[in-house]
Amino acid sequence: xxxxxxxxxxxxxxxxxxxxxxxxxxxxxxxxxxxxxxxxxxxxxxxxxxxxxxxxxxxxxxxxxxxxxxxxxxxxxxxxxxxxxxxxxxxxxxxxxxxxxxxxxxxxxxxxxxxxxxxxxxxxxxxxxxxxxxxxxxxxxxxxxxxxxxxxxxxxxxxxxxxxxxxxxxxxxxxxxxxxxxxxxxxxxxxxxxxxxxxxxxxxxxxxxxxxxxxxxxxxxxxxxxxxxxxxxxxxxxxxxxxxxxxxxxxxxxxxxxxxxxxxxxxxxxxxxxxxxxxxxxxxxxxxxxxxxxxxxxxxxxxxxxxxxxxxxxxxxxxxxxxxxxxxxxxxxxxxxxxxxxxxxxxxxxxxxxxxxxxxxxxxxxxxxxxxxxxxxxxxxxxxxxxxxxxxxxxxxxxxxxxxxxxxxxxxx
Numbered sequence: 001x002x003x004x005x006x007x008x009x010x011x012x013x014x015x016x017x018x019x020x021x022x023x024x025x026x027x028x029x030x031x032x033x034x035x036x037x038x039x040x041x042x043x044x045x046x047x048x049x050x051x052x053x054x055x056x057x058x059x060x061x062x063x064x065x066x067x068x069x070x071x072x073x074x075x076x077x078x079x080x081x082x083x084x085x086x087x088x089x090x091x092x093x094x095x096x097x098x099x100x101x102x103x104x105x106x107x108x109x110x111x112x113x114x115x116x117x118x119x120x121x122x123x124x125x126x127x128x129x130x131x132x133x134x135x136x137x138x139x140x141x142x143x144x145x146x147x148x149x150x151x152x153x154x155x156x157x158x159x160x161x162x163x164x165x166x167x168x169x170x171x172x173x174x175x176x177x178x179x180x181x182x183x184x185x186x187x188x189x190x191x192x193x194x195x196x197x198x199x200x201x202x203x204x205x206x207x208x209x210x211x212x213x214x215x216x217x218x219x220x221x222x223x224x225x226x227x228x229x230x231x232x233x234x235x236x237x238x239x240x241x242x243x244x245x246x247x248x249x250x251x252x253x254x255x256x257x258x259x260x261x262x263x264x265x266x267x268x269x270x271x272x273x274x275x276x277x278x279x280x281x282x283x284x285x286x287x288x289x290x291x292x293x294x295x296x297x298x299x300x301x302x303x304x305x306x307x308x309x310x311x312x313x314x315x316x317x318x319x320x321x322x323x324x325x326x327x328x329x330x331x332x333x334x335x336x337x338x339x340x341x342x343x344x345x346x347x348x349x350x351x352x353x354x355x356x357x358x359x360x361x362x363x364x365x366x367x368x369x370x371x372x373x374x375x376x377x378x379x380x381x382x383x384x385x386x387x388x389x390x391x392x393x394x395x396x397x398x399x400x401x402x403x404x405x406x407x408x409x410x411x412x413x
Contacts, residue, residue: 047131048131051113051114051131051133054085055113058078058082058093059111059135059136059409060410061078061081062093063138063410064077066107066109067139067220074093078091078093078109089114090113091112093111094111097136100413101413102412108137109136109138109409111136112132113134114130116130136411137409145171145174146171146378147168148378149382149384153177155179156183158182158184158383159384159386160189164187164386165389166189166191166390166391167390170194171194172196172197172212173195175196175197175198178199184208185204185205185209186204187206187208188208189387191212192212194212195214198219200218201218202215226329226358237255237256239254241257242260243258244260249268249270250268252274254275255275255277259276261283261288266287267288267290268289268290268291271293273296274294274297275296277299278300278305278306279306281296281307286313286314287315290316290317290318292318293319294320294330296318297334298343299333305337305338307333307344307362308345310344312346316347316350316352317350319399320399327400328355328400329358333361335360337362339362340362342362342363343359344367345364345365346365346367353377354377354399357379359382361382362382363384364383365385366386377392377393
């Protein structure tokens with residue numbers, strides 16, 4: 001019997017040999033492409049982060065120029081900062097922004113950046129790719145400075161040392177010095193503030209602790225806010241060499257060659273301006289000094305300028321006037337007083353000073369305890385040192401003290 005031949009085409013169709021190789025050949029390019037996209041997408045995300053950081057830095061740099069009033073250098077500053085963070089990228093700087101929530105705002109800077117991304121295996125499946133980012137920064141206030149150190153060059157112009165525990169409520173610290181250590185927190189001291197801002201930098205050493213919502217370096221200096229405030233009118237001495245170790249009630253006037261309270265003194269000051277001409281305002285431990293609506297002006301002549309010397313254990317409760325030419329000014333030192341004359345506030349836990357302590361040419365030392373967290377205490381001095389516990393507040397509305405807000409750019413988009 002002759003075998004029946006099998007059709008060739010049917011045999012080929014029924015043969016399963018080599019099918020896996022065919023499937024691999026067909027799907028391999030897809031698998032390779034998907035793997036390539038997975039790997040390269042990670043690179044794209046990394047590039048996107050790099051560009052976003054560059055856009056953020058450029059926008060902040062431009063907004064810093066706006067903060068300093070240098071509108072003409074916004075673009076150059078932003079481009080310089082951006083290119084240092086993303087060389088070869090294309091930046092566009094707009095002020096005011098052209099889009100977004102802050103479009104049209106003259107206080108804001110918009111930066112967009114893009115850069116071509118070189119493709120590897122993914123180039124088999126897609127053309128070139130542009131990676132981009134956008135940022136908007138705005139100039140604005142970050143709060144008032146309870147402490148302003150005016151000195152422009154030295155280190156530790158705002159110093160927190162020893163075991164001091166300083167808390168500033170709703171305010172911060174500003175140091176005008178260009179030193180890298182303009183503000184220092186050392187020893188086992190602790191500073192808690194809304195912000196710290198320095199023209200130079202700041203340093204935390206030892207077991208010191210700094211807690212601040214915002215820390216700004218390389219800022220612009222803050223002008224002396226009381227530079228144009230006139231001195232009280234001069235005149236003859238109301239009293240000379242005042243020394244009290246008992247109870248007394250005083251009226252405004254000119255007190256020449258010192259004003260000293262002994263350990264048993266209980267002295268109250270009526271509202272008004274008290275001029276201390278020469279000597280010092282000295283309050284010894286155990287003494288009590290109080291007054292509301294008071295301004296104390298410290299002056300003198302060559303070699304005999306008045307300063308403040310409040311010793312440990314003294315109880316001092318003074319508040320500045322809330323209106324008039326010296327609204328908010330509690331103590332004011334003659335601008336002609338030479339440097340090197342320190343004013344020392346070494347009172348006890350009951351020392352409460354409501355108003356501005358203005359010592360433009362001298363160092364102010366807080367070595368004792370100051371408790372005025374719920375009130376208003378502003379210190380404007382050449383340099384300021386804290387080595388004792390202090391709690392200062394910024395509720396200055398009743399004293400007529402203007403805001404002295406520190407300004408800094410912040411990212412808003």
